[in-house]
Amino acid sequence: MKFILKPLLMVAAMAMGINAVVTLPARATLELNVNKGNVEPMPIAIPDFQGGLGPQISEIVTADLKRSGLFAPIDKAAFVEKIANPDAQPRFDDWKVINAQALVTGSVSKEADGRIRAQYRLWDIFGNQQMAGEQFFANDANQRRVAHIIADAIYEKITGEKGYFDTRVVFVDESGAKNARKKRLAIMDQDGANVRYLSDGRAIVLTPRFSPNRQEITYMSYESGQPKVYLLQIETGQRELVGNFPGMTFAPRFSPDGQKVIMSLLRDDGNSNIFAMDLRSRSTTRLTDSTAIDTSPSYSPDGSQVVFTSDRGGGSGRSQIYVMGGDGSNPHRISFGDGVYSTPVWSPRGDLIAFTKQSGGEFQIGVMKTDGSGERILSSGFQQEGPTWAPNGRVLMFFRDSGGGPKLVSVDLTGRNEQPIPTANYASDPAWSPLLE
Amino acid sequence: MGRIAALTRNPAMIALVAALAITGCASKKTPNSAADLGLNGAGAATPGSAQDFTVNIGDRIFFDTDSSSIRADAQTTLGRQAQWLNQYRQYAIVIEGHADERGTREYNLALGARRAAATRDFLVSKGVAANRLKTISYGKERPVAVCDDISCWSQNRRAVTTLSGAGS
Numbered sequence: 075m076k077f078i079l080k081p082l083l084m085v086a087a088m089a090m091g092i093n094a095v096v097t098l099p100a101r102a103t104l105e106l107n108v109n110k111g112n113v114e115p116m117p118i119a120i121p122d123f124q125g126g127l128g129p130q131i132s133e134i135v136t137a138d139l140k141r142s143g144l145f146a147p148i149d150k151a152a153f154v155e156k157i158a159n160p161d162a163q164p165r166f167d168d169w170k171v172i173n174a175q176a177l178v179t180g181s182v183s184k185e186a187d188g189r190i191r192a193q194y195r196l197w198d199i200f201g202n203q204q205m206a207g208e209q210f211f212a213n214d215a216n217q218r219r220v221a222h223i224i225a226d227a228i229y230e231k232i233t234g235e236k237g238y239f240d241t242r243v244v245f246v247d248e249s250g251a252k253n254a255r256k257k258r259l260a261i262m263d264q265d266g267a268n269v270r271y272l273s274d275g276r277a278i279v280l281t282p283r284f285s286p287n288r289q290e291i292t293y294m295s296y297e298s299g300q301p302k303v304y305l306l307q308i309e310t311g312q313r314e315l316v317g318n319f320p321g322m323t324f325a326p327r328f329s330p331d332g333q334k335v336i337m338s339l340l341r342d343d344g345n346s347n348i349f350a351m352d353l354r355s356r357s358t359t360r361l362t363d364s365t366a367i368d369t370s371p372s373y374s375p376d377g378s379q380v381v382f383t384s385d386r387g388g389g390s391g392r393s394q395i396y397v398m399g400g401d402g403s404n405p406h407r408i409s410f411g412d413g414v415y416s417t418p419v420w421s422p423r424g425d426l427i428a429f430t431k432q433s434g435g436e437f438q439i440g441v442m443k444t445d446g447s448g449e450r451i452l453s454s455g456f457q458q459e460g461p462t463w464a465p466n467g468r469v470l471m472f473f474r475d476s477g478g479g480p481k482l483v484s485v486d487l488t489g490r491n492e493q494p495i496p497t498a499n500y501a502s503d504p505a506w507s508p509l510l511e
Numbered sequence: 512m513g514r515i516a517a518l519t520r521n522p523a524m525i526a527l528v529a530a531l532a533i534t535g536c537a538s539k540k541t542p543n544s545a546a547d548l549g550l551n552g553a554g555a556a557t558p559g560s561a562q563d564f565t566v567n568i569g570d571r572i573f574f575d576t577d578s579s580s581i582r583a584d585a586q587t588t589l590g591r592q593a594q595w596l597n598q599y600r601q602y603a604i605v606i607e608g609h610a611d612e613r614g615t616r617e618y619n620l621a622l623g624a625r626r627a628a629a630t631r632d633f634l635v636s637k638g639v640a641a642n643r644l645k646t647i648s649y650g651k652e653r654p655v656a657v658c659d660d661i662s663c664w665s666q667n668r669r670a671v672t673t674l675s676g677a678g679s
Contacts, residue, residue: 251657252654253653253654253655253656255652280650280652281616281617299647321624322620322624322648324617324620338621340624343628344625345621345625346621346624346625367622367625383615393618414577414614416614416615416617417615417617430615459616460616475612502616503616
């Protein structure tokens with residue numbers, strides 16, 4: 075019996091030349107509850123996709139799903155049925171034998187106009203049915219993106235949560251001796267592929283962060299001599315100083331609507347306060363006015379609140395995490411654990427705040443609820459810091475220095491699935507993009 | 512003032528020599544290595560030169576963990592710096608604030624800035640003209656000592672007074 079992909083919804087002209095044709099999924103019986111405490115990875119079979127480019131694409135899909143920690147791809151050598159026609163119903167019993175709960179079949183072909191066409195079907199083995207089928211068109215340059223989009227679709231169909239594979243990461247590429255480290259802005263796919271440099275390394279650059287529009291980043295650079303916050307258009311390379319302040323500006327982040335940059339400004343007395351600058355009107359709003367270090371501001375997803383680091387509580391500079399209104403009102407401390415807290419980042423889902431904590435001679439990456447309760451440490455190490463959220467709020471990336479230099483690491487919210495992110499050089503300050511469009 | 516006498520009399524200077532020696536080992540060639548500064552060779556620095564300032568006066572002070580308070584030993588160094596800077600008024604001055612690696616990047620940028628400002632304010636209180644002084648923070652991005660232990664961290668928590676060239 076042969077299934078025909080039924081185009082029900084044309085997603086119009088997606089960016090980067092990728093079009094999707096989506097079919098109606100069958101009623102889902104196959105599901106993975108990612109909110110349970112202990113998720114057993116789902117055994118999934120992904121035979122090579124058909125067509126010349128097929129195996130490359132299915133390999134990327136497999137790697138994405140495996141690294142999520144939610145799926146356990148089955149060794150291809152164990153497969154009983156050899157998929158000859160990816161559009162035909164598989165022999166479900168052959169896949170039950172090897173305990174595959176899900177099967178992904180697919181093919182990749184070249185269209186007459188030069189685009190590639192990639193299609194996949196997701197089969198629910200124990201439900202004896204197709205769960206989803208879609209096809210995508212892309213130009214050659216977006217081969218890997220097609221694979222990530224398919225992986226995101228499978229992730230979403232099975233978990234009910236948005237995926238995060240079709241995303242990019244900006245970071246600081248580091249090379250050279252520790253006391254003369256060359257730092258360059260760089261961007262790559264979330265799996266470490268397609269690295270591109272965005273600065274030449276002559277000036278120290280730090281803390282790049284994505285705009286919600288995905289097209290620009292804000293970061294800090296020493297290029298003018300004095301460290302300052304800049305904007306950079308990723309595709310055109312156009313750069314722009316943010317504001318015209320007398321002292322150092324640092325720790326920038328975009329507001330959720332992309333209209334503002336929130337950052338720290340150094341005062342003449344050596345303390346640092348938080349300001350927001352409207353990128354259109356160029357007007358600035360002061361949010362804190364304390365004789366303390368106030369830094370690392372991060373907006374809640376609705377923009378109504380800001381979480382930040384401050385040592386205003388006294389002691390000798392014991393930094394803690396505070397939350398205030400988006401207008402600077404009612405600042406109040408939320409971190410009360412035993413240690414020093416910094417780099418708070420609000421989850422894109424709004425439910426959690428990720429942070430770096432120094433305690434007992436270690437650096438820890440953790441999450442807490444937005445009122446400071448429910449603290450959970452996800453990762454500990456000698457030197458690690460700077461979490462950034464995947465757009466679905468289920469995975470964090472940060473950087474760890476185990477001696478020598480920093481490397482990027484991801485960890486999921488269970489803390490059980492830690493994965494190194496491959497980079498050619500040392501790497502720090504990762505910032506995850508929203509899902510691409 | 513004899514160079515050796517100054518070295519033995521001043522604990523801060525001894526710390527400086529140690530820091531420089533480690534830097535010299537860690538990198539192939541840096542302009543600040545002990546040999547370049549003439550610590551092992553003959554001949555004193557020309558009075559009023561940048562080398563004179565670095566070697567005989569001491570260009571850096573150190574801080575306690577997560578603190579920007581000017582310690583007693585640092586006050587001695589800064590007092591000497593102020594005297595020298597008031598004598599040789601042709602120099603503009605940039606004070607670099609630095610932090611060790613036991614803090615997060617953004618916080619340490621702020622901490623380095625606070626150390627530089629505290630150092631600047633101390634020099635001003637000793638009569639150095641405020642308009643000659645600028646500050647810059649490098650946070651933990653420019654360690655001078657590159658091992659991963661307490662002795663390194665204490666050398667990296669520093670403010671360095673640099674002579675940014677002859678002014679007017």
